Amino acid sequence: MASASAFPAGLRLPAHKSEALAPAIAIAPAPSQAIVSLDQGSGRAALPCVEAGERVRVGTAIGIDPETRNRVLHAPVAGVIRAVEPRVSATGTGHGLCVVIDNDGTGDRDPALEPIDDAERMPAPQWIECLANSGVVGLGGAAFPTAVKLAAALAREATHLVLNGAECEPWICCDDALMRARAPRILLGARLLLRASGAGHCTIAVEDDKPEAIAALKAAFSSQPDERITIRAVPAVYPAGAERQLLTTITGIEVPSGSVPSQSGLLCQNVGTAAAVADFAVTGEPCIRRIVTINGSGVVRPGNLDALIGTPIAELMAHCGGYRGTPERLIAGGPLTGRALPDDGIGLTKAMNCLVAASTLDLAPRGAEMPCIRCGNCANVCPAGLLPQQLQRSAQAGELEQAGAWGLLDCIECACCDYVCPSRIPLTQRFCEAKSALAAREERLRRAGDARWRFERHQARLQADAEAERRAFDEARRRARNDGAS
């Protein structure tokens, strides 16, 4: 039943997942102090809507979206807000505003939280409106607001929902654990997402190296069949689970460069997101927890934890038996797309699907960067069909336009090119930097264009005002003369 992957190239990598998958998902204890970053990993920080000293309950909104004013961030524990202050964070700059809550241990739930029983019968816009205030975001790692994606899919009449359970990156296995343990919730989530997006059918895509997950989904499916939903195995090739690549594998449609899947009538959601949507409908509790894989040879008992957002990473590690020796590096996300964390006092965010405590065993010495020898290995493995060596030349020379012409913005930052580069060039890092430089330049040009337009309107208005004044003056003088003559 597995078809060949439709996207070019990719890599077959050792999975490193079995050890963390052996134990069942453990519930991590609530932290004594939750540190909730206002930027949960999407790059768009929420505005705090609470102040230090205020008391919050579990599920009370603590952050709102700066534009839509939706409640997007909620208190994971009950207690008093200790501070809203910058802390070391997992975001780009290394510092970000966090809401710090002292847990009072009561676990008081916000009384306003109520299950949404009729979600499956609710009109789609109304159901999306509910989700917009639930704090549910893409739990696959991008933390993009689910309601925004659903609204776009609904508006563009998307027909096909793909639930992403591919989870192709080594070390990460939170989705696998979730599919094995909570398959019925995922199926409920699939139905709820179909309701919200208006799509007619749903494919749950799972990599073919996860037979247990597929079996669990099939068992849940046979007890609650739904002709709109199919379960499909996809080849285990990294990055099979990247959104565009997965959509191509499943539907055969290549989402064009510069457009989003909903423009092609497609919608992709992570299986974890589907489960979070179902949890929200069943319990009424907003998104304040997620499953996170704790892995790497620097931790004593690798496993998957169901943990509250804001739990300090050190506490999660302690729950897994603590560190083995001193880990060389702490990584949020997988070894290819993850980023190194500066500190383990950072609170868990919705974007963190995996935390790797890497010891020296896991980290191959990188060695010094050497010049590109144009071997073409990178182009052979690029799943987006780009030419990384050309991109690298342009990015290195600061020729951003040229890099854009080579498809810089289509790079999905999967790091396949880094992995195969014999000269050990940190290609993905270069591309990320070039992307942000390009975005910054575009923003400057946009602002300049806006200012020019406003200035021209200002000038035109001043001129029109002066003209009107002169005409009024002339008119008054003419009338005065006529009066004098008569």
Add this chain to the structure above:
Amino acid sequence: MTLVSTLPGLLTLAALAAGLGGLLGWSAARGPRDSGSVAERIDALLPQTQCGRCTYARCKPYAQAIAAGEADINRCPPGGELTIRALADLLGRDPQPLAPEVGPAQPPQVAWIDEARCIGCARCIPACPVDAIVGAQKFTHTVIAAHCTGCELCLPPCPVDCIELRVVEAVDERLHRAA
């Protein structure tokens, strides 16, 4: 080898060179030469602060002066090094440091009105080249930060000095390098 034996070759080459050179010159003379669009392309690279610190009234006159060869490309403090480099690229010139007489490079900034001190005189409102100040006489004023270019032109008209400029954010060094 004698001169006589190489002469036909030399003559052929000379004739070719002359012919092709003439063709090039003719096509260059007939090709599109629109200096108006050069000024527009220069204007597109200027930050549109409209501050007049280049000593020209606004961004556009400065762009026209550069296009006409009357002004150098290093007179825009808000644009700083980035703008100089972009202009140098466009015009095929060497980048150069900011001219000392126009002052140091200006990091992105926005005006901010201390509303407690504002007396609502409305004098700053017409001074703003991009209409980024909201207010009316005897009502407190405020700046729409998203539209403010940080040109500082609202400072002189204010009789109570209640407007200050705040630097937007420390721009990432890396972005400067790569852009």
